[in-house]
Amino acid sequence: xxxxxxxxxxxxxxxxxxxxxxxxxxxxxxxxxxxxxxxxxxxxxxxxxxxxxxxxxxxxxxxxxxxxxxxxxxxxxxxxxxxxxxxxxxxxxxxxxxxxxxxxxxxxxxxxxxxxxxxxxxxxxxxxxxxxxxxxxxxxxxxxxxxxxxx
Amino acid sequence: xxxxxxxxxxxxxxxxxxxxxxxxxxxxxxxxxxxxxxxxxxxxxxxxxxxxxxxxxxxxxxxxxxxxxxxxxxxxxxxx
Numbered sequence: 001x002x003x004x005x006x007x008x009x010x011x012x013x014x015x016x017x018x019x020x021x022x023x024x025x026x027x028x029x030x031x032x033x034x035x036x037x038x039x040x041x042x043x044x045x046x047x048x049x050x051x052x053x054x055x056x057x058x059x060x061x062x063x064x065x066x067x068x069x070x071x072x073x074x075x076x077x078x079x080x081x082x083x084x085x086x087x088x089x090x091x092x093x094x095x096x097x098x099x100x101x102x103x104x105x106x107x108x109x110x111x112x113x114x115x116x117x118x119x120x121x122x123x124x125x126x127x128x129x130x131x132x133x134x135x136x137x138x139x140x141x142x143x144x145x146x147x148x149x150x151x
Numbered sequence: 152x153x154x155x156x157x158x159x160x161x162x163x164x165x166x167x168x169x170x171x172x173x174x175x176x177x178x179x180x181x182x183x184x185x186x187x188x189x190x191x192x193x194x195x196x197x198x199x200x201x202x203x204x205x206x207x208x209x210x211x212x213x214x215x216x217x218x219x220x221x222x223x224x225x226x227x228x229x230x231x
């Protein structure tokens with residue numbers, strides 16, 4: 001068995017409003033790189049926020065539209081707001097992706113994902129069917145994060 | 152599995168662009184930006200249009216041009 005690793009990285013953005021009461025506050029995101037299967041090969045890589053709070057991944061329309069997808073169901077997703085009119089229309093679909101860093105890739109992963117109806121949201125890598133397959137290691141103090149698995 | 156387009160230059164450019172988000176969040180909040188040679192080539196709400204404009208301006212293949220999302224800093228993405 002060989003241990004394989006895909007490096008993730010952190011992005012940091014200053015946040016002005018919270019910084020007024022919490023000096024130096026930053027928005028920190030954990031980011032990975034992901035590409036999707038198309039009719040002719042693979043899309044280019046896009047950065048994606050690693051979001052352990054999302055039960056499935058979310059893919060903006062312009063990205064999934066160029067890829068091989070099988071739509072299964074139209075639905076709506078909501079988050080913090082419980083109001084039904086504050087929701088995002090999506091399709092639940094099947095798509096094949098690959099995670100990578102400059103040195104290693106995951107191989108093709110067939111996943112279910114939410115396919116957004118526009119590009120208003122960033123690409124999110126959710127827990128379901130991606131993160132649940134790997135050991136996710138996050139050590140912000142050392143600026144180190146990676147997905148690990150054995151082959 | 153087909154050859155993956157893991158181009159180190161592309162990956163580096165993408166990481167550089169992501170490191171610049173803080174500088175761009177007030178200029179292009181919640182927009183997608185296309186970056187080439189450490190320069191913003193195009194930006195907008197629609198990825199396909201941003202890519203199309205970037206290809207037109209750089210005369211490069213879209214696969215050579217990273218496109219990233221610039222957060223405005225207001226979202227809890229998982230708690231929409």
